[in-house]
Amino acid sequence: DVDVPESHPRYESLLTRHRIEEGVEKGITSRQGLIAQGRGEAFDYLLGEETIPSADRAERAAAAQLLLAEKPVLSVNGNVAALVPKEIVELAEAVDADIEVNLFNRTEQRMEAIATHLREHGADEVKGLAADARIPGLDHERAKVDADGIRAADVVLVPLEDGDRAAALAEMGKTEIVIDLNPRSRSTEVAAVPVVDNIIRAVPNITRHARELADATPETLTEQIEHFDPDEARRDAEHRIRDGDLA
Numbered sequence: 264d265v266d267v268p269e270s271h272p273r274y275e276s277l278l279t280r281h282r283i284e285e286g287v288e289k290g291i292t293s294r295q296g297l298i299a300q301g302r303g304e305a306f307d308y309l310l311g312e313e314t315i316p317s318a319d320r321a322e323r324a325a326a327a328q329l330l331l332a333e334k335p336v337l338s339v340n341g342n343v344a345a346l347v348p349k350e351i352v353e354l355a356e357a358v359d360a361d362i363e364v365n366l367f368n369r370t371e372q373r374m375e376a377i378a379t380h381l382r383e384h385g386a387d388e389v390k391g392l393a394a395d396a397r398i399p400g401l402d403h404e405r406a407k408v409d410a411d412g413i414r415a416a417d418v419v420l421v422p423l424e425d426g427d428r429a430a431a432l433a434e435m436g437k438t439e440i441v442i443d444l445n446p447r448s449r450s451t452e453v454a455a456v457p458v459v460d461n462i463i464r465a466v467p468n469i470t471r472h473a474r475e476l477a478d479a480t481p482e483t484l485t486e487q488i489e490h491f492d493p494d495e496a497r498r499d500a501e502h503r504i505r506d507g508d509l510a
């Protein structure tokens with residue numbers, strides 16, 4: 264694996280970088296994914312490389328949304344597959360969601376490589392290859408989804424998403440949970456649940472909350488969602504970045 268001592272002050276950041284590099288080598292992650300990672304790292308540095316309290320509240324609300332959903336789908340791109348393949352499979356199991364590969368730079372080879380990688384990490388079924396439906400209002404490649412996957416979903420987790428597609432999904436009436444370290448990105452802005460946190464920390468923490476809430480009644484889950492304020496979460500993250508405020 265990687266030759267970085269755990270005591271290194273930037274251990275996690277270096278490990279993350281290494282996973283993305285490996286993803287590119289395996290044909291999972293796009294080269295643009297390297298740029299996206301760099302952008303994410305800068306925001307994470309300013310956030311203190313930790314899950315701020317408002318992000319933890321968002322992660323709890325995300326767990327409640329996924330548990331309450333009729334048909335939740337976790338969308339996976341090349342960065343997500345490289346960084347958290349096992350953790351995505353665990354979350355899908357905890358909330359009984361489907362996993363669907365949906366790529367910005369879609370090629371059949373990358374679709375196959377990502378589906379295989381997810382299966383190697385325990386996924387039973389990986390959607391996205393059928394591509395028998397479209398997201399209205401988007402150009403060709405980005406619009407391709409499965410009819411019985413994202414097209415039919417009521418709640419979609421869209422990590423590290425491109426703003427156009429996030430907006431188009433919101434336009435379709437989907438409840439979107441967005442994981443994105445940029446509190447001002449268009450994806451974060453359209454999200455019902457904006458999770459401003461590193462996906463490395465966010466996905467396992469959503470799973471932890473989901474396990475805690477597994478036996479909760481629909482009323483309790485609805486309460487968790489209603490108590491969460493997405494505008495406040497976006498503001499808190501931005502304050503933390505600008506002023507180092509603890510939110």
Ligand code: PTJ
Pocket residue numbers: 292293295296297298299300301302303304306340341342346365366367368369423424425426442443444445448460461462463
């Ligand atoms: O695999 P593909 O072809 O679907 O392409 C995926 C990328 C990520 C390349 C594509 O969606 C893209 O270009 O995304 P953007 O527009 O660069 O947006 C990615 C967002 O995710 C940016 O706001 C980053 O700050 C954020 N981000 C990057 N790494 C992380 C992150 N957020 C959370 N955790 C990270 N590790």
